[in-house]
Amino acid sequence: MISKKQTSKRQKTPAEHLGGELRSLRKAHGLSLKQLAEKSGKSLSFLSKIERGLARPSITALQDIAEVLGVPIGWFFETEGPVAANERPYVVRAGRRRRLTYSGVASxxxxxxxxxxxxxxxxxxxxxxxxxxxxxxxxxxxxxxxxxxxxxxxxxxxxxxxxxxxxxxxxxxxxxxxxxxxxxxxxxxxxxxxxxxxxxxxxxxxx
Incomplete structure (x- = not known):
């Protein structure tokens, strides 16, 4: 059961949400920030700021990162409206499923x-x-x-x-x-x- 304490968590900003998604996906691929920087052509400090919600990458920069991680750019963005902070780590609603793609394959x-x-x-x-x-x-x-x-x-x-x-x-x-x-x-x-x-x-x- 989800506690009341969890439901009172502050809603993440869009930049923090994007950063969290990037960090999760990078780790799922077993990549360090340095390795992602080398593969994407972005600086390590820039990627670190994105993951901490302190930078807002352009669509072009995010596309370069998405290609390295084998996902469509939409992976990083909210769909179908905001998600409650207590729900995000545990629940995926039917209309919010994210499509998986694979490194080197756009579709x-x-x-x-x-x-x-x-x-x-x-x-x-x-x-x-x-x-x-x-x-x-x-x-x-x-x-x-x-x-x-x-x-x-x-x-x-x-x-x-x-x-x-x-x-x-x-x-x-x-x-x-x-x-x-x-x-x-x-x-x-x-x-x-x-x-x-x-x-x-x-x-x-x-x-």
Whole structure:
């Protein structure tokens, strides 16, 4: 239960909100301020001021930072009106889900799928999301692997889950879990959109 003390917290300013989102995402990627500065071409002091809510970056500067961190620029901004201070760390309303993109890929639309974050942030030991795969959509032709674990539940349609040499076709109500070090990929072999809710180990903990 959220205490009354928490509900009385001061609402963050837009600059503080942006700074907190940047800090959370940077840490989720396992980057130091110095590394982000080198990759984005921005000074370390400037990035530090942004994270502390003491600087307001231009759209161009924020776009450069967003590209390094693999998210659309809208990731950093409020949507659908302000969020109560006590709610922000814990709750994500249906209309406020943020889309995930990946380093070096501006959009996964061409691959036929979209990921949205269900977790309130990427600071914890678990990230939760929801994916929509259009017919024929997949995570790519190649299998990929990384540290950590992942699990999920198919809500709609069909998902073909490849784990090494094994291939499983999952339907609504079917679930899965596996160590992410096993080479894997997801694909929708059906004729309708597939929807999957998943949880995995955040990037920063994949060591």
């Amino acid at each position: 996964t639309d061409y691959m036929g799928f979209q990921d949205h974050l269900l977790s309130a942030n990427l600071d914890g030991e678990l990230a939760m999301g929801i994916s929509r795969y259009e017919p024929g959509g997949s995570t790519g032709d190649d299998l990929y692997a990384h540290q950590g674990e992942e699990a999920g539940l198919v809500l709609e349609g069909e998902i073909e889950l490849t784990l090494g040499d094994e291939v499983f076709v999952l339907r609504p109500g079917d679930s899965f879990s596996f160590p992410s070090k096993i080479p894997h990929r997801y694909r929708n072999p059906g004729q309708v959109t597939a929807v999957v809710v998943w949880a995995n180990t955040p990037i920063s903990l994949r060591r």
